[in-house]
Amino acid sequence: MAGTGIGARVERKEDFRFITGKGNYTDDINREGQTHAYFLRSPHAHAVIKSVDTKKASGMPGVVGILTGADIEKDKVGGLICGWMINNKDGSPMRAGAHPALAQGKVRYVGDHVAVVIAETLAEAKDAAEAIKVTYAPLPAVVDLASATKKGITTIHDVAPDNQVYDWHLGDKAATDAAFKKAKHVTKIDLVNNRLIPNAMEPRAAVGDYNSGEDAFTLYTTSQNPHVARLVLSAFIGIAPEHKLRVIAPDVGGGFGSKIFIYAEETVCVWAAKKVGRPVKWVADRTEAFLSDAHGRDHLTHAEMAMDENGKITAMRVKTRANLGAYLSTFSSSVPTYLYAPLLSGQYNIPAIYAEVEAVYTNTAPVDAYRGAGRPEATFVVERIVEVAARELGLDPATFRRKNFIKSFPHQTPVIMCYDVGDYDASLKKAMEVHDVKGFAKRKRDSAKAGKLRGLGYSAYIEACGIAPSAAVGSLGAGVGLWESAEVRVNPVGTVEVLTGSHSHGQGHETTFAQLVAGRLGIPIENVSIVHGDTDKVQMGMGTYGSRSGAVGMSAIVKALDKVEAKAKKVASFVLEASEKDIDFKDGKFSVKGTDKSVDFASVALQAYVAHKFTGAELEPGLKEGAFYDPTNFTFPSGVHIAEVEIDPDTGVTTVAKWTAVDDFGVIINPMIVEGQVHGGIAQGIGQALLEGAVYNDNGQLLTASYMDYAMPRADDLPSFRVDHTTTPCPSNPLGIKGCGEAGAIASPAAMINAITDALGHENIAMPATPQAVWKAAQASFAKAAE
Amino acid sequence: MYAFDFHRPSTLRQANSLVGKVADNKLLAGGQTLLPTMKQRLASPAAVIDLSGVPELVGIEQKGRNLVIGAMTTHAEVANSALLKGALPGLAALAGGIGDPHVRNRGTIGGSIANNDPAADYPGGLLALGATVVTNQRKISAADFFTGMFSTALDEGEIITKVVVPAGAKFAYAKFRNPASRYAMVGVAVAKKGAKVVVAVTGAGSDGVFRWADAEAALTKRFNAKALDGVKTPAAKGLNSDIHASAEYRSHLIGVMTKRAVTTASGK
Structure with missing residues (x-):
């Protein structure tokens, strides 16, 4: 599509400043009199702090202040919170251990915050940190997920003596058990969803600033949701009331969920700014990011699927153990529960499902939402067991899926x-055509001639995005509403500023949101600017995660635009001296029905502000409208990904030979940006399937704390x-958008492992399917073939 | 990083004098290992002597039957050298496979071998080729130079000036990369000159680069990958084992990579 409206491949407006080094990231912000913070972190996974002696360090050159858990306690700085209450099966609440921003009495993972040194330079802060004497009494570390709650294990939090956070369930156990009793065939699998470390390009950072003249704080921070950060820091942690706390999240270089949460470091920086009377800056180095960013995934799952004599799925039961790490991060409790189990029906008509999730503490970094958050884990369970079931039944995996697809909506x-709408057959059919599945048999033969194993794997995923109707999430335990807000400010010259509560940290909102506004108002896209990431500018907001900025954030803009248009029509009616109901608005022009009288948008904007054509009794001057949009349902993006791999059995190297993604995202605003999101998501999913995995040793030391050992996907690991x-346009929001940000990461791990197991001829491979793992598995394949 | 003094001599003579005079110094020869280590505060020399200002340490030339590579010649210069691409393409390819473009444009052959990282590529190549390391004090054969993990025959104050590599061998290096760091998890260099075959293995050995005698014997009889069928790969004992690769897997990969190197070296 030509032009710049919805559907156009508009080049990203924000890229010029990013690629010319003109971005304004938190680390680019330097305040007058700024000091530097360095966090002394625990070298132990689990230990009692006997004493912290800062005497010598305090006298070191350049030291401005040293703060510890005792200072946090003295100042009554509240602990970090988990904002989603999950109840146990018996209705009792989850067991949330205290999470002080600086450790009090105990450290619970390697990287836990023991003290902060604030100094004139970072080097001086580090020097002084080395001089702090901490006496620890080490405790046994609880690292292994499977055994974290076994009898006699060391307690991490007193509130949870057996380290269990909650024991939760969803679904109808009796109906599920009954269906299993009648099943003709039952497929069972055990899965590991490997622990991941987010690795945004820009590490987390914060600058805390305190203005004693106004008794007000400003926090610059790498946040996906600055208003939520302000709310938590204000209402729960108690830094300052909201009107005395401004949170600015300027340009942010990637988040993937890890920058949703409110962490110790920004809390300490903003609190310490008042303590030391100077701005305090902290920027994570990469090792700190590995150690202390909230990690993702980390599930152990046993799943069973029941089928009748016709190969129809009749029931599924799933038992998952989820690692939440040493403390409950901001939204961690919701990820393996309400963001996970409600997706276990996948694209399939499954009459009965019962899911049990036990979440546990371990002496590892906190685990929270990471691109997809619960939905990749659910998709991995569903798409792996469906694939295995098809193989066990001797059915073609595509045919088996088609047989069980949901075909009528709502479902x-x-x-x-x-589920409101979808056409799963259509995406499967198109994906198979685009991928040339028919040609796979020949390609497999060609690979075999070259001594290679070739496999093909499907993933027919569904996700729930745009999270979510506030009343619905409230009833499920969320501490916040999940609406979004927008304000459209038309200037007297007809240019427009949109203030949005969404936050762009790579998604391209400055482009896509401007496309919507320019198209709707019929003005050049250059005349629209998008303002986000500042609680003093933007009225309110819930931020960006869960693929919600299009479906929810843009819907709020649409609502505000509706109001702007209605108001502008009133102004135009005075300008054109016609009845308001006779005014049409199209392509940037207001015209009077049945006449050639018209006036353009900019002129109406000017008249709205000069107010020469109407009296104050008739109409309020100005052209600026705000709106809040609360979604009425989740949105349900879905699609089919097909992975094709070639394995070198000599080395175990898996090459992704071919990849097809056919997604149904509803209406697409900018296909180029959407493709970029899909590419990035698939790359992350392939990363999870082939390369990435956080490894702690038995003592709780993170072995993968740098790129020397944590394998990120590189361009040459990926195919084109x-x-x-x-x-199928989404019926629940005005633009028909479903969301696209997480789909690639949700769909791809299952497709990859289905392809690898297809090539290997057996199911015995876990993620990450590293060369070593695949080589071992291939030996088993040959042994099996030789039998 | 802690504070340190920085010296940048412009002649080898100045460098020699500084090395003897400045206390607790470290030579900077590209800095691809030293600087990250210093940034992490794991190394804290009182002084750094940067050799990048010494022009006589840079360059590649043919002298008689030898190829002479200056110690401060970068990996990129080795990789792109027309002389090497013609006379010893396997060595140019080895250098072209080190790290990434940033590393190749900063890292040098002298810096790499002086560090003798067990996962570095050059030690395998130079051992297989029978190279000689020339310092400001003496000549050391590659066989004597690499003495163990991160250790070499270099004495205090000794500066590598050049590496002399005999031309005329059939040579190839086959590397299996660590999926994370992309260092050699197993790297095998194979050189055949006349009847003599040397197989040098890097990345795998817990004590650095080593020769695989059984493969050398088999390949001396018949220089073909098939000659290695049935030859037992080096025992897992003595090989590295980590989260990426067990010693058994490394042992297996030595066999695979040796075959691939032989195939490349024989131009098949």
């Missing part, structure tokens, strides 16, 4: 969700993706 699953779409 109420047995696990909360009501074929990305295509089918479209």
Whole structure:
């Protein structure tokens, strides 16, 4: 599509400043009199702090102040919170251990915050930190997820003596058990969803600033949701009331969920700024990011699927153990529960589902939402067991899926969700065509001639995005509403500023949101600017995560634009001396029906502000409208990804030979940006499947604390993706958008492992399928073949 | 990083004098290992003597039957050298596979071998080729130079000036990269000159680069990958084992990479 409206491949407006080094990231912000913070972190996974002696360090050159857990306690700085209450099966609340911003009495993971040194320079802060004497009494570390709650294990938090955070369930156990009793065939699998470390390009950072003249704080921080950060820092941690605390999240270089949360470091920086009377800056180095960013995934799952004599799925039961790390991060409790189990129906008509999730503490970094958050884990369970079931039944995996697809909508699953619309057959059919599945047999023969194993794997995923209706999430335990807000400010010259509560940290909102506004108002896209990331500018907001900025954030803009248009029509009616109901607005022009009288948008904007054509009794001057949009349902992006791999059995190296993604994202604003999101998501999913995995040793030391040992996907690990779409517009929001930010990461791990297991001829491989793991598995394949 | 004094001599003579005079110094020859280590505060020399200002340490030339590479010649210069691409393409390819473009444009052959990282590429190549390391004091054969993990025959104050590599060998280096760091998890260099075959293995050995005698014997009889069928790969004992690769897997990969190097070296 030509032009700049919805559907156009508009080049990203923000890229010029990013690629010319003109971005304004938190580390680019330097305040007058600024000091530097360095966090002394625990070298132990689990230990009692006997004493912290800062005497010598305090006298070191350049030291401005040293703060410890005792100071936090003295100042009554509240602990970090978990904002989603999960109840146990018996209705009792989850067991949330205290999470002080600086450790009090105990450290619970390597990287836990023991003290902060604030000095004139970072080097001086580090020097002084080395001089702090901490006496620890080490305790046994609880590291292994499987055994974290076994009898007699060391307690991490007193509130949870057996380290269990909660024991939760969803679905109808009796109906599920009954269906299993009648099953003709039952497929069982055990899965590991490997622990990941987010690795945003920009590490976390914060600058805390205190203005004693106004008794007000400003926090510059790498946040995906600055208003939520302000709310938590104000209402729960007690730094300052909201009107005395401004949170600015300027340009942010990637988040993937890890910058949703409110961490110790920014809390300490903003609190310490008042303590030391000077701005305090902290920027994570990469090792700190590995140690202390909230990690992702980390599930152990046993799943069973029941089928009848016709190969129809009749029930599924899932038992998952989720690692939440040493403390409950901001939204961690919701990830393996309400963001996970409600997706276990996948794209399939499954009459009965029962899921149990036990979440546990371990002496590892906190685990929270990471791109997809719960939905990649659910998709991995569903798409792996469906694939295995098809193989066990001797059915073609595509045919088996098609046989069990949901075909009529709306569809109420047995696990909360009501899918509004979709056409799963259409995306499977298109994906198979685009991928040339028909040609796979020949390609497999060609690979075999070259001594290689070739495999093909599907992933027919569904996700729930745009999170979510506030009343619904409130009833499930969320501490916040999940609406979004927007304000559209039309200037007298007809240019427009949009203030949005969404936050862009790579998604390209400055472009896509401007496309919406320019198209709707018929003005050049250059005349629209998008303002986000500052609680003093933007009225309110819930931020960006869960692929919600299009479906929810843009819907709020649409609502505000509706109001702007209505008001502008009133102004135009005075300008054109016609009845308001006779005014049409199209392509940037207001005209009077049945006449050639018209006036352009900019002129109406000017008249709105000069107010020469109407009296104050008739109409309020100005052209600026705000709106809050609360979604009425989740959105349900879905699609089919097909992975094709070639394995070198001599080395175990898996090459991604071919990849097809056919996604149904509903209406697409900017296909180029959407393709970029899909590419990035698939790269992360392939990363999880082939390369990435956080490894702690038995003592709780993180072995993968740098790129020397944590394998990130690189461009040459990836093929050229074929990305295509089918479209069923989302009925629950005005633009028909479903969301696209997480789909690639949700779909791809299952497709990868299904392809690898297809190539290997057996199911015995876990993620990450490293060369060593695949080589071992391939030996087993040959042994099996030789039998 | 802690504070340190920085020296940048412009002649080898100045460098020699500084090395003897300045207390607790470290030579900077590209800094691809030293600087990250210093930044992490794991190394804290009182002084750094940067050799990048010494022009006589840079360059590649043919002298008689030898190829002579200055110690401060970068990996990129070795990789792109027309002389090497013609006379010893396997060595140019080895250098072209080190690290990434940033590393190749800063890292040098002298810096790499002086560090003798067990996962570095050059030690395998130079051992297989029978190279000689020339310092400001003496000549050391590669066989004597690499003495163990991160250790070499270099004495205090000794500066590598050049590496002399005999031309005329059939040579190739086959590397299996660590999926995270992309250092050699197993790297095998194979050189055949006349009847003599040397197989040098890097990345795998817990004590650095080593020769695989059984493969050398088999390949001396018949220089073909098939000659290695049935030859037992080096025992897992003595090989590295970490989260990326067990010693058994490394042992297996030595066999695979040796075959691949032989195939490349024989131009098949």
